Amino acid sequence: MEDKIKVAGGTGLSAQDISSGKIFLTEDSLDCTYAWDTGVAVNRYLEELKKGKIIATRCRKCKRIMLPPRLFCELCFIPCPDWQYVQDSGIVNTYSICYVHWDASRIGKDEKPHLPAVIEIDGAAPGMGIMHILGEVEPQEIKIGMRVKAVWKPEAERSGSITDIKYFKPC
Amino acid sequence: MAIMERNSRNIDNRYWNPGFKAFPVKNVYTAGAAGQRFFEEIKNNSKILGSRCEKCELTYVPARIYCERCFNRLEEKNWIDVGTEGTIYSYTLLFQTQNGEPRENPAVMVAVRIADGLLIHRLGEFSAADLEIDKPVKAKFKPKEKRKGCIEDIDYFKPIK
Amino acid sequence: MRKVAIVGAGMTKFVRRALETPKELSYEAAKITLDSCGLTLEDVECIAHGTAPDAFDGLHQNGEYMVDGCGGWNKPTMRVYVGGGTGIHAVVHGWHHVASGLFDTCLVVCEEKMSSALPHAQAFFLTIFDSITERPLEPNLLWIFALEMNRYMERYGYTKEDMALVAVKNKLNGLKHPASQFTEEVTVEDVVNSEMMAYPVSRLDVSPVSDGAAALLLVSERVARRLTDKPVWIEGVGWSLDTAYWATRDLYYPRYTDTAARMAYEMAGIREPDKEIHIAEPYDPFGYKALHHMEGLQLSPRGKTVQLLHDGHFDIDGNLPMCPSGGLLGVGNPIAAAGTMKVCELFWQLRGEADGRQVPGNPRLGVAQSWGDLMQVSSVVVTGI
Ligand SMILES: [Zn+2]
């Protein structure tokens, strides 16, 4: 009897097939770069980061104090012209200890793992986190719920970027 | 870098590890089930293969493993040698490089009709008078030892005098 | 809206690196699907097509490139794309074509060829992060999954061993799937001790990089009655996207899945999904994700899912078999094709054709779900006989 599950094609190639040169391959890459406008709300956010401050916008309807700041509340869909400073401290909502680079290659023996985290910023609406990285902490000491504080670059080195905060460290 | 400028070029902001100029990814493409066979024939035997769907009375060049119109599988018996000659279906003169820089001499690209298919390729060994729709042309293959199993194994098409 | 039936399903083998081009893979899956119900391309009125990012195949405007392999020559053809959610979203999309009354037959084809992407398919995901507020931090795709998994585990006190059990069970199911790219069983120890990628994600918690395609034929009731005495009906569809500000919602619960599932259940007239549904195919690119989605799909009480998993509740012979196909962890994960594969599985299971993986007791109702974009989209299809 014929198989009821219909499977056809999908001819697997081994690493050997590839390295032997038997299989014809064409390689190509795109040599292009992008430049993004920061936009109205995030531009202000970056300007304030350069001054060593974190600024949010507030929604008049749902009352969320939103980070990163946005011109409109995506839940209420109304404009949010009200700006409000928040603290540069918060709590770790979740974190990871990452041993691979962006391209999935393994970090080197002497390289420290990356420590990304979602940090709920004090003064923003509860649960309003931003993604950033942790520093001055041993990976095994990180705990969800841990209090952390921003470590800023020296003012002269700030460029108006999310990396003007070097990392967040336990406090 | 001023904030009010477009400040997010990944190069400037060191988005990637030092040494990366841009987003250093690439793609590698297999020639495929049909392409493997098609280019093997070009590489080893200097032959161009088409595949014929009897139902639709169409001969595909390059050869495929299926007919796109009726979805019939084009098996071994449907693959035929279509010769290495065709006619100029259309052509274009390129005055710029891919990056938009001017070329000293325009490159001539032709769409060569072979059976019911088209191959896009360069035109070579030609004079201005040869640039004519329906002009017969012939594939000029690279020397065998330089062939790799790709479309570049054909160096160019040239007019048949 | 008209009733819509699935009358055919087919797929390629899922492999790490395929010889076939993307359109040849699509052709193989589409062709065997048509053959399985004795139809030809002439009988197909329109095409619903899906692939995930163009970057994997390395072909921009992939939909246009793929059209002839999907059977779309000179036919109304539409591509959808919602990242990892694409494979089931394309089924929803095909459903619209037939349910609306516009067409009587629609061929759904999804394909992915991830091996084209170098150095690794993962690298292409960098550009999904916010270009201004996130990418300067040099994020890695794994970050978001690791962050979500950690939050989920912390919330309910689940352990890495608990999460590893999903990979173990799914891979075991997958060994019985003829299209699977795996040949070996793994143990909880294997998973936990596999190379740490991004804590808490270890290598074997993650589904593989794969090439493959899957297809389904959707038809109106009139056509279904003519073609087969075993149609599988699409009883409900749902889909939803949560905010792209992913760090500002609590990651322990997939609200997007909740919303999408409730939409599909309402359409299907399902009031108590955990009691009424016989088979679940939640999206499982990572072990924890299957459990996370089971909670979002209302198939398991929040925080109790691990206990049910340990109790065998989700085994093939359990009360609510989960990923009998083997899922992405057990069959392979050519993104869009993997989602469609889950609906193929429901089709075979509900018709009693799933061979060694057959869920006992004549299952009559199944749900499949896929997930994607920036951890924010779910597409859900409920099928029944
Ligand atoms: Zn609001």
Ligand SMILES: [Zn+2]
């Ligand atoms: Zn034909």
